Amino acid sequence: MRRTWARRPPAVLTLLLIAGLAAGCSTDQVTSQASDSPSPTLIGREAACDEAALADTAEGVISPDEKVDSIDGFGCADGWAYAFVTIGPADGGDSGNYTMTMVFQAEGQFWVPKDPMDVCGSASTGSSQPVAPGDAQVPAAIWQDACWTN
Numbered sequence: 001m002r003r004t005w006a007r008r009p010p011a012v013l014t015l016l017l018i019a020g021l022a023a024g025c026s027t028d029q030v031t032s033q034a035s036d037s038p039s040p041t042l043i044g045r046e047a048a049c050d051e052a053a054l055a056d057t058a059e060g061v062i063s064p065d066e067k068v069d070s071i072d073g074f075g076c077a078d079g080w081a082y083a084f085v086t087i088g089p090a091d092g093g094d095s096g097n098y099t100m101t102m103v104f105q106a107e108g109q110f111w112v113p114k115d116p117m118d119v120c121g122s123a124s125t126g127s128s129q130p131v132a133p134g135d136a137q138v139p140a141a142i143w144q145d146a147c148w149t150n
Contacts, residue, residue, distance in 0.1 A: 045108065045109040046079075046106060046108075046109060047079075047081075047104075047106035047107075047108070047109050047110055047111050048109075049074075049076035049081060051071045051074060051083075053111060054071055054074050054081060054083040054085075054102075054104065054111060055068050055071050055083075055085075057102075057104060057110070057111040057112075057113060058071075058083060058085045058087075058102050058113075061102075061113045062087055064090070065089065065090050066087050066088065066089060066090055067087070067088060067089070067090045067092075068085055068086070068087060069086045069087060069088040069097060070085075070086045071083050071084065071085060071086075072084040072085075072086055072099060073145075075141075075142045075145055075146075076142070077139040077141035077142045078139040078141070079105060079106040080103070080104065080105055080106070080137075080138050080139055080142060080146070081103070081104045081105075081106070081111060081142070081146075082101055082102065082103050082104070082138075082142055082145050082146035082147075083101070083102050083104070084099055084100075084101055084149070085099065085100055085101075085102050086098070086099045087099070087100065101116070101145075101146065101149045103115075103116050103119060103120070103138060103146050103147070105119070105137075114137075116146070116147055118137075119136070119137040119138050119147075120136055120137075120138055120143070120146070120147035121133035121134070121135040121136030121137070121138075121147070122135055130144055130148045131143075131144075132144075132147075
């Protein structure tokens with residue numbers, strides 16, 4: 001009888017999962033694919049701070065009739081990122097293009113979109129030089145670009 005990964009993971013994968021949990025890692029940081037041919041297991045891999053990774057995440061959260069046309073700027077700090085995303089119609093037309101700021105938090109090797117209303121804190125709108133408020137989750141290093149735009 002042939003066993004597959006989907007039914008029973010190999011002992012090495014089980015040991016890696018146990019070691020990761022014992023080291024304080026969450027299972028979200030351990031990934032593998034169920035297949036007949038083993039693939040490398042990644043433990044503790046961080047999300048890539050690059051245009052392609054942020055564009056892929058943005059593409060996954062916009063409307064199906066839209067597409068990411070470009071990333072017009074981005075930045076990352078301490079497991080957080082922002083991107084100025086230009087979005088257009090999926091059919092490739094120029095009508096209806098708009099740019100918005102998207103905020104992301106790294107979870108393992110993936111970027112997860114976050115609602116700025118939830119993570120930017122309660123900044124005063126009367127300030128001419130905005131600074132990150134004490135209740136902001138977004139790091140001060142990128143807070144102004146991530147939270148004080150759009």
